Amino acid sequence: MRDDDPELTAEVVLRPAGRPMSGWEQITAETVAAMRPDEAAVSAVRDYFQAEGFTVSPLRGISSTITGPRAAFERQFGATALTGEPLELPLDQLPRQVSEVVQAITFSARPDYGPGHP
Amino acid sequence: MSTNANDAAPVLPEVMYAQASPKSVGGVSLFAATPQDVTENVANFHSDQEVTRSAAALLREAGFQVIHESPTTINLAGPPQLYEDYFQVPLRADERSVVKAGGVADTATYVDCPLTDMYGLIPTDRSPAADVLEGVAIESPIYFHESAFAPTRQYWHLTVPGDISAGVNADRAHRAEVTGRGVRAVMVDSGWYRHPYFERRGYRSGPVVLGPATTSPADDEVGHGTGESANLFAVAPDVELTMVKVNFVNSIGAFNVAVALRPHIISCSWGRNLPVGPLTAADQALAAAIATAVAAGIVVVFSAGNGSGLGFPGQHPDVVSAGGVMLEQDGTLHASNYAMGGVSAVYPNRKVPDVSGLVGMRPKAISIMLPVQPGDEIDRDRAGGAFPDGDETTTNDGWGGFSGTSAAAPQVAGVCALLKQVRADLTPQAVKGILTRTAVDVTTGVNGNGDPAGPGYDVATGWGLVDAHAAVREAQTAGSGPAAERGVDADELAATGTASGQGLER
Numbered sequence: 001m002r003d004d005d006p007e008l009t010a011e012v013v014l015r016p017a018g019r020p021m022s023g024w025e026q027i028t029a030e031t032v033a034a035m036r037p038d039e040a041a042v043s044a045v046r047d048y049f050q051a052e053g054f055t056v057s058p059l060r061g062i063s064s065t066i067t068g069p070r071a072a073f074e075r076q077f078g079a080t081a082l083t084g085e086p087l088e089l090p091l092d093q094l095p096r097q098v099s100e101v102v103q104a105i106t107f108s109a110r111p112d113y114g115p116g117h118p
Numbered sequence: 119m120s121t122n123a124n125d126a127a128p129v130l131p132e133v134m135y136a137q138a139s140p141k142s143v144g145g146v147s148l149f150a151a152t153p154q155d156v157t158e159n160v161a162n163f164h165s166d167q168e169v170t171r172s173a174a175a176l177l178r179e180a181g182f183q184v185i186h187e188s189p190t191t192i193n194l195a196g197p198p199q200l201y202e203d204y205f206q207v208p209l210r211a212d213e214r215s216v217v218k219a220g221g222v223a224d225t226a227t228y229v230d231c232p233l234t235d236m237y238g239l240i241p242t243d244r245s246p247a248a249d250v251l252e253g254v255a256i257e258s259p260i261y262f263h264e265s266a267f268a269p270t271r272q273y274w275h276l277t278v279p280g281d282i283s284a285g286v287n288a289d290r291a292h293r294a295e296v297t298g299r300g301v302r303a304v305m306v307d308s309g310w311y312r313h314p315y316f317e318r319r320g321y322r323s324g325p326v327v328l329g330p331a332t333t334s335p336a337d338d339e340v341g342h343g344t345g346e347s348a349n350l351f352a353v354a355p356d357v358e359l360t361m362v363k364v365n366f367v368n369s370i371g372a373f374n375v376a377v378a379l380r381p382h383i384i385s386c387s388w389g390r391n392l393p394v395g396p397l398t399a400a401d402q403a404l405a406a407a408i409a410t411a412v413a414a415g416i417v418v419v420f421s422a423g424n425g426s427g428l429g430f431p432g433q434h435p436d437v438v439s440a441g442g443v444m445l446e447q448d449g450t451l452h453a454s455n456y457a458m459g460g461v462s463a464v465y466p467n468r469k470v471p472d473v474s475g476l477v478g479m480r481p482k483a484i485s486i487m488l489p490v491q492p493g494d495e496i497d498r499d500r501a502g503g504a505f506p507d508g509d510e511t512t513t514n515d516g517w518g519g520f521s522g523t524s525a526a527a528p529q530v531a532g533v534c535a536l537l538k539q540v541r542a543d544l545t546p547q548a549v550k551g552i553l554t555r556t557a558v559d560v561t562t563g564v565n566g567n568g569d570p571a572g573p574g575y576d577v578a579t580g581w582g583l584v585d586a587h588a589a590v591r592e593a594q595t596a597g598s599g600p601a602a603e604r605g606v607d608a609d610e611l612a613a614t615g616t617a618s619g620q621g622l623e624r
Contacts, residue, residue, distance in 0.1 A: 008331070011368065011370045013402060021399075021402060023395055023398065024395055026466075027409050028409050028435050028436050029409045029410075029546075030413075031409070032406050032409035032410055032413060057371070057374070061374075061403060061406030061407040062403055063403035063407070065368060065370070065371040065374070067330060067331075087398065087400065088400075103399050103402075106400040107367050108366055108368050108371075108400050108404075109366075110390075111366055111388040111389055112391040113388060113389060113391075113424040113523070113524065114342065114387050114389065114524055115308035115340045115343065115364070115388060116340060116342070117424070
């Protein structure tokens with residue numbers, strides 16, 4: 001993430017219906033449908049972030065992308081949330097109806113191989 | 119620099135770029151030395167950091183944009199009038215004949231200061247910076263001259279399309295008119311540059327689609343996506359490619375852009391090392407995106423990873439995981455020690471790779487000469503140096519020697535495109551099954567983790583090197599039912615390092 005990025009984009013990962021998700025969960029073509037969040041949760045997240053000035057993509061899999069100016073992210077997640085190279089953003093400033101259905105709001109990890117490391 | 123297309127007198131460009139040289143520590147100006155002096159004694163032409171800092175401050179104060187400071191020069195920009203006023207010199211524009219990209223003859227505007235004998239050199243002795251600067255060199259227009267044809271080098275390497283196509287046995291499929299025609303493939307990578315190599319061969323690629331947080335659709339600043347796409351075209355020359363340009367602050371978003379294009383195949387040559395779990399939330403979101411794509415019938419190919427460890431998403435159960443096999447000049451095959459492979463700690467019974475493509479060896483897997491955008495990251499970083507540490511090309515020739523499992527993924531994706539041409543109804547599972555059953559077993563060498571190849575399945579090369587002709591033949595002759603993926607006996611693999619499969623004969 002660079003300080004001069006005009007806009008930032010992050011992934012809002014939603015919880016499967018009514019429960020938190022572990023890092024050992026097997027999300028495959030056979031199970032992904034069961035991992036879908038509730039429609040109410042999807043709407044709550046979309047409506048909240050749109051009202052806060054973010055562009056919100058449709059749900060893909062278990063996540064949506066939010067895009068907005070850096071200032072909007074700082075306003076939403078705290079002024080220090082973007083210092084360094086954070087992966088996950090803090091959820092504690094989000095309203096409860098949003099934070100309780102969100103697993104994480106996260107940037108992607110840089111690849112260890114691929115572009116830049118062929 | 120601007121060019122003048124008409125016969126009017128040349129005019130100075132709106133902005134001029136230049137390299138200002140702070141006083142050299144050796145006492146001789148960079149502009150008074152011979153080229154041989156500079157090459158052999160470059161340290162003498164470095165500048166004291168304090169001198170460079172003072173010079174840059176003076177230039178900024180005068181209104182110049184200081185773009186970069188190096189040990190020898192300061193890169194600056196500004197309008198011509200600023201140069202004339204600050205250095206108290208006249209400047210004049212010359213229109214000169216040049217050859218631009220693609221061999222196009224044209225003219226370009228050069229700028230000179232008539233007060234010096236060296237073309238393009240501005241003296242500094244009349245300026246407020248006379249004590250810290252020894253001269254300012256005006257940048258000349260430079261045009262890349264990338265060729266549609268790969269440079270020849272003496273070390274053993276593969277070229278596209280011929281060696282890659284022959285190496286994975288795709289030539290015979292092509293002669294049967296199985297070329298990927300009518301199949302849409304998307305790559306999610308660093309971008310795609312319309313290199314003369316692609317134009318010359320008439321490959322089909324639509325406009326680059328920008329993923330989240332990306333810009334400049336005509337440029338591939340890294341070169342990775344451009345080069346790897348040549349592997350795809352080598353195997354499936356009539357495939358319709360769309361590149362989704364990725365910014366890795368949101369690779370999930372870029373992958374989802376690819377899914378939304380509803381292609382037959384998605385090929386990704388990237389990932390992170392994840393030898394042990396658990397997955398992060400971002401990993402799970404990407405896993406769900408992959409699973410959603412595969413559930414919708416899209417074949418998703420990921421590179422298994424390079425070095426030691428185990429890659430993600432290359433270990434996701436739904437992807438075709440592409441490992442590496444080295445093809446020697448005498449035609450022998452062995453595992454690439456540059457490629458990852460192993461048993462997933464996250465997904466029970468998942469072993470990768472599934473199959474392999476053609477990949478070079480350590481230290482840098484410089485084994486395929488691929489087209490890139492002239493002067494991009496790969497072109498610069500791989501240039502110079504003797505093989506195997508450098509690719510022995512120049513920094514701006516538009517060609518780079520590289521491979522890794524990044525090359526294997528689009529090669530394997532190319533075979534998938536051939537299969538989808540002959541059997542559009544094949545599911546992702548059926549495609550993987552055909553690839554695994556028809557691969558050429560590779561029985562020698564070790565992968566990046568030191569795991570040995572042997573008869574049958576092994577984590578060094580999976581089921582072996584993909585065989586495009588054999589895969590197509592099986593797809594053409596198989597019934598319409600789902601083709602079972604070739605199984606791996608986990609106990610046998612654990613005990614011996616290899617497994618013979620479950621009674622599926624080739």
